[in-house]
Amino acid sequence: MNINYDLARYKYDMEKCVGCKGCVWVDHIYMPSVEFGIKCASNIYNPFDAYAYVGRSKIGLAVLAGRLDYSDKLLDVIYKCNLCGACDAGCKRNLDLELLSVLESLRAKCVADGKGPLPAHKAVADHIEASGNRFGAPRKNRLQWLSPAAVSQGADLIYFPGCAASYLDNSIARATVEILKRSGQAFATLADQDYCCARPLLDAGLIDAAKKVAESNIRAFAATGAKTILTSCAECYKTWKVDYPKLLSKSTQDMPYTAMHLSEFVDDQLEKGKLRFTRQVPLRATWHDPCNLGRLSEPWNHWEGNRGKFGLLDKPKEYRRGTHGVYKAPRNILSQIPGMELVEMPRIRENTLCCGAGGGVREAFRDYARKIGEKRMTEAGSIAVEAVVSGCPYCKENFNNVRSPSEKGIKVYDLSEIVLMSLAD
Numbered sequence: 486m487n488i489n490y491d492l493a494r495y496k497y498d499m500e501k502c503v504g505c506k507g508c509v510w511v512d513h514i515y516m517p518s519v520e521f522g523i524k525c526a527s528n529i530y531n532p533f534d535a536y537a538y539v540g541r542s543k544i545g546l547a548v549l550a551g552r553l554d555y556s557d558k559l560l561d562v563i564y565k566c567n568l569c570g571a572c573d574a575g576c577k578r579n580l581d582l583e584l585l586s587v588l589e590s591l592r593a594k595c596v597a598d599g600k601g602p603l604p605a606h607k608a609v610a611d612h613i614e615a616s617g618n619r620f621g622a623p624r625k626n627r628l629q630w631l632s633p634a635a636v637s638q639g640a641d642l643i644y645f646p647g648c649a650a651s652y653l654d655n656s657i658a659r660a661t662v663e664i665l666k667r668s669g670q671a672f673a674t675l676a677d678q679d680y681c682c683a684r685p686l687l688d689a690g691l692i693d694a695a696k697k698v699a700e701s702n703i704r705a706f707a708a709t710g711a712k713t714i715l716t717s718c719a720e721c722y723k724t725w726k727v728d729y730p731k732l733l734s735k736s737t738q739d740m741p742y743t744a745m746h747l748s749e750f751v752d753d754q755l756e757k758g759k760l761r762f763t764r765q766v767p768l769r770a771t772w773h774d775p776c777n778l779g780r781l782s783e784p785w786n787h788w789e790g791n792r793g794k795f796g797l798l799d800k801p802k803e804y805r806r807g808t809h810g811v812y813k814a815p816r817n818i819l820s821q822i823p824g825m826e827l828v829e830m831p832r833i834r835e836n837t838l839c840c841g842a843g844g845g846v847r848e849a850f851r852d853y854a855r856k857i858g859e860k861r862m863t864e865a866g867s868i869a870v871e872a873v874v875s876g877c878p879y880c881k882e883n884f885n886n887v888r889s890p891s892e893k894g895i896k897v898y899d900l901s902e903i904v905l906m907s908l909a910d
């Protein structure tokens with residue numbers, strides 16, 4: 486059993502929940518309104534404790550003790566959660582409990598007990614094994630959108646587009662490559678070793694399979710001799726930066742690469758004067774903080790200590806509280822775009838609402854994912870924006886799928902597309 490996904494190790498984190506529901510509600514210090522007061526995506530349409538960490542902690546304890554059978558309803562409760570981490574960041578305002586690790590470990594236990602994942606997750610895992618991508622698309626098409634002339638073999642930076650930008654929405658990958666070109670940044674790819682990052686396997690609780698993919702991807706990266714892996718996908722970014730070290734019982738700083746999101750790259754290039762915005766993009770826009778770029782992207786610090794009496798730790802531990810996610814870079818970028826008016830939604834940063842697609846919900850509960858996305862678009866509509874910008878292809882896809890008639894005037898963009906619109910030729 487992988488130490489970081491062993492439910493038994495998190496008994497204290499389940500037992501010590503005091504039922505305050507700081508894991509459900511937006512931080513009380515700046516509660517924006519009752520309408521936008523919930524940050525647990527899972528609890529919005531199922532307002533019962535079972536569909537929030539507060540109830541899942543009791544369920545985890547019961548599963549661990551063998552006091553609950555795996556009914557269809559139980560699996561629904563366990564998997565209808567976006568693993569968005571809003572609960573984890575919320576609870577850590579008061580208590581140092583590892584909520585997200587509990588939720589991930591509960592899925593790993595379902596799999597270990599032969600009851601998980603759900604059939605939809607199993608189908609995605611089969612796609613990954615057969616074709617190297619979550620959609621089951623032909624492997625040979627993966628980098629087909631990319632001209633070989635754009636690639637500089639031996640470059641220090643590897644662009645890792647991920648499954649979504651490779652197969653679902655090429656415009657993000659193309660825009661990213663053009664941005665790299667305009668800034669004069671040489672890049673290479675993992676070429677025929679380019680493969681799914683393993684995020685869907687982690688979401689399903691298939692920890693051993695995810696670890697194998699992590700090891701293989703890291704090997705492929707090491708063979709290039711590069712130092713940085715750049716992604717335009719928040720899910721891939723968090724997987725390389727946080728989950729690979731977590732799977733391998735290491736810390737982010739000990740990995741043989743630096744993971745960088747496109748927003749961090751562009752922000753840095755703007756500051757160095759290597760990129761310059763000259764074209765007007767006259768839009769009133771808002772930034773949607775993707776969970777995997779914001780509160781979930783803090784570095785992973787490996788810890789192998791134990792809890793003693795009164796929950797005291799025998800070794801110091803650094804907690805990830807969601808406050809040091811990538812929040813500034815995208816806002817810096819968008820606020821420099823000529824003609825753009827950047828305004829904020831009520832739920833931002835650690836309190837952002839998941840787009841609805843994350844945590845395997847898109848795969849297993851497509852309509853439910855859409856409904857959560859609809860809530861987020863309603864929130865965007867409440868501040869009268871013309872555009873929602875995000876840094877994750879899955880947010881873009883989910884928002885585009887869910888737009889309700891009242892929000893039809895709102896366009897959805899990826900950050901790469903907006904940046905490219907404003908760059909000098």
Ligand code: SF4
Nearest residue numbers: 502503505506508576
């Ligand atoms: S915030 Fe923490 S202590 Fe409060 S209900 Fe949620 S998990 Fe329990």
Ligand code: SF4
Nearest residue numbers: 525566567569570572
């Ligand atoms: S991870 Fe997100 S959706 Fe799941 S219980 Fe926590 S806040 Fe709710």
